[in-house]
Amino acid sequence: MKASDLKQHIRNVRDFPEKGIVFRDITTLLTKPDAFNRSIDLLLDAVKGQQIDTVVAIEARGFIFGGALASRLNAGFVPVRKSGKLPADTLERTYSLEYGSDTLAIHRDAINPKAKVLMFDDLLATGGTMEASCRMVDELGGEIVSCLFLIELAFLNGREKLTHYPVQSLVVYDEE
Amino acid sequence: MKASDLKQHIRNVRDFPEKGIVFRDITTLLTKPDAFNRSIDLLLDAVKGQQIDTVVAIEARGFIFGGALASRLNAGFVPVRKSGKLPADTLERTYSLEYGSDTLAIHRDAINPKAKVLMFDDLLATGGTMEASCRMVDELGGEIVSCLFLIELAFLNGREKLTHYPVQSLVVYDEE
Numbered sequence: 001m002k003a004s005d006l007k008q009h010i011r012n013v014r015d016f017p018e019k020g021i022v023f024r025d026i027t028t029l030l031t032k033p034d035a036f037n038r039s040i041d042l043l044l045d046a047v048k049g050q051q052i053d054t055v056v057a058i059e060a061r062g063f064i065f066g067g068a069l070a071s072r073l074n075a076g077f078v079p080v081r082k083s084g085k086l087p088a089d090t091l092e093r094t095y096s097l098e099y100g101s102d103t104l105a106i107h108r109d110a111i112n113p114k115a116k117v118l119m120f121d122d123l124l125a126t127g128g129t130m131e132a133s134c135r136m137v138d139e140l141g142g143e144i145v146s147c148l149f150l151i152e153l154a155f156l157n158g159r160e161k162l163t164h165y166p167v168q169s170l171v172v173y174d175e176e
Numbered sequence: 177m178k179a180s181d182l183k184q185h186i187r188n189v190r191d192f193p194e195k196g197i198v199f200r201d202i203t204t205l206l207t208k209p210d211a212f213n214r215s216i217d218l219l220l221d222a223v224k225g226q227q228i229d230t231v232v233a234i235e236a237r238g239f240i241f242g243g244a245l246a247s248r249l250n251a252g253f254v255p256v257r258k259s260g261k262l263p264a265d266t267l268e269r270t271y272s273l274e275y276g277s278d279t280l281a282i283h284r285d286a287i288n289p290k291a292k293v294l295m296f297d298d299l300l301a302t303g304g305t306m307e308a309s310c311r312m313v314d315e316l317g318g319e320i321v322s323c324l325f326l327i328e329l330a331f332l333n334g335r336e337k338l339t340h341y342p343v344q345s346l347v348v349y350d351e352e
Contacts, residue, residue, distance in 0.1 A: 013263040023263045030243075031230070031252035031286055040247055054207070060261075063239035064253060067206075071216055071244045076207035079240070087189040087199045110207055 001038045003170040009035040010151070010171065022176055024151050026122055030064065039170065040068050043120075043148060046168045047073075050145050053115040054078055056106070058133055059085070062121040065150060069120060078110040080133045091139060095132040104129065106136045113141035124149040124169055127158030134165055177214045179346040185211040186327070186347065198352055200327055202298055206240065215346065216244050219296075219324060222344045223249075226321050229291040230254055232282070234309055235261070238297040241326060245296060254286040256309045267315060271308040280305065282312045289317035300325040300345055303334030310341055 009029035016023040029035045043065065052075045057066025059081045070077035083092055083103035090105040111117065117137055121130055130147055137144060144165050152158070152169035155176060159167050185205040192199040205211045219241065228251045233242025235257045246253035259268055259279035266281040287293065293313055297306055306323055313320060320341050328334070328345035331352060335343050 011264065016263040017260075025263045027255065027262065027264070027283055027286060030246075031254060033246070033250045033252055036253060037247055037250065057240075060236040060239060060257070061255075063236060064233075064243035064255070066243070067240035068244040068247045070206075070209070071213055071247075074209045074213065076209055077212060077240060078207060079203065079237075081236070084193075085236075086203065087192040087201045088187065088203075107203055110203060 001035070003042050006035060006039055006042075006150075006171050024123070024153070024173065026061070026150065039150060040065065040072065042170050043069060043150070044072055046148055046170070047118055047146050051116045052118045052145055054111060054142065055118045055120055056080060056111075056133065056137055056142075057119075058104075058121040058129055061123070065122060066120045069118070073118070075118070078106065080104050080106050080136070091136050093132045093136050095128045097128065098126075102129075104132050104136070106133070106140070108140065111137055111140040111142040115142045116145050117142040118145055119147045119165070120149070122150045124152040124156075124158040124167070126156050127161035130158070131161040134162065177211070179218050182211060182215055182218075182326075182347050200299070200329070200349065202237070202326065215326060216241065216248065218346055219245060219326070220248055222324055222346070223294055223322050227292045228294045228321055230287060230318065231294045231296055232256060232287075232309065232313055232318075233295075234280075234297040234305055237299070241298060242296045245294070249294070251294070254282065256280050256282050256312070267312050269308045269312050271304045273304065274302075278305075280308050280312070282309070282316070284316065287313055287316040287318040291318045292321050293318040294321055295323045295341070296325070297323075298326045300328040300332075300334040300343070302332050303337035306334070307337040310338065 011025040055070035149169040187201040231246035325345040
């Protein structure tokens with residue numbers, strides 16, 4: 001199963017979360033053990049041979065693959081969460097959304113200086129969430145090896161926000 | 177490393193999320209590859225020899241271990257999420273919290289009838305979230321093999337809400 005074959009397991013849901021949007025739903029991929037494990041293998045292939053000390057994954061869907069990747073890489077796992085969810089001392093960053101803004105948080109003691117970090121989220125859309133997450137990891141002294149995504153919505157040009165970092169994705173949609 | 181040894185990697189945060197609560201913070205365990213992977217191994221030991229077709233994990237922290245467990249078991253992964261997050265046709269269930277209520281959702285097509293299901297969440301507190309999740313899986317025809325938790329706050333008696341199901345936990349706190 002090639003990366004492009006994974007697309008057949010991703011469900012297209014029209015008008016979610018709002019009218020005019022086609023939502024790429026990975027839950028149909030996750031229910032199939034072969035497709036789920038193949039996705040994990042292909043994500044690992046993307047960073048093969050690179051030292052990775054820590055996997056940083058973004059709430060909430062990023063956690064599903066993020067934990068599995070960290071386990072397979074024998075790396076630590078660090079969650080980026082919405083503000084108010086992490087209990088200890090956090091670094092926070094507010095970023096703009098299409099309407100309004102959102103604030104993400106990471107524990108300040110979660111990233112060792114110079115740690116080699118794999119950033120993971122399931123979806124690259126406009127890139128705002130990943131950019132905010134990367135900047136926090138930068139500020140804490142981590143060295144970002146890759147920003148890795150299962151799905152990239154290339155027509156939203158999220159890579160333009162992430163030009164400081166290597167960006168990789170498995171399944172690319174060129175149009176909505 | 178025995179299950180009880182995992183406790184040393186769990187951070188106790190006082191007065192979170194509110195005054196008087198000691199929050200058991202697993203992020204300090206997750207950052208340590210040995211402790212994280214040992215936790216996964218011990219969770220798998222708890223269901224060793226049992227057929228498991230699907231791992232159902234509860235948003236958001238449940239996803240971190242849930243994805244890794246599903247991958248290792250070669251089972252499907254199904255998320256239980258807050259209402260409004262899942263894009264396709266859902267079954268929903270509202271349950272009481274100490275103040276107010278919350279609504280959880282699962283995709284109706286995510287559980288095959290008679291599927292052997294492992295339910296996972298990181299924390300068993302009062303049991304309301306897991307009970308609501310189990311009832312949805314029951315209604316969709318899944319057969320629950322185990323309700324598995326990394327941490328159990330035994331003094332909150334969550335097991336009393338889950339008497340219909342086998343309940344297992346790795347790390348037990350007998351008092352706050």
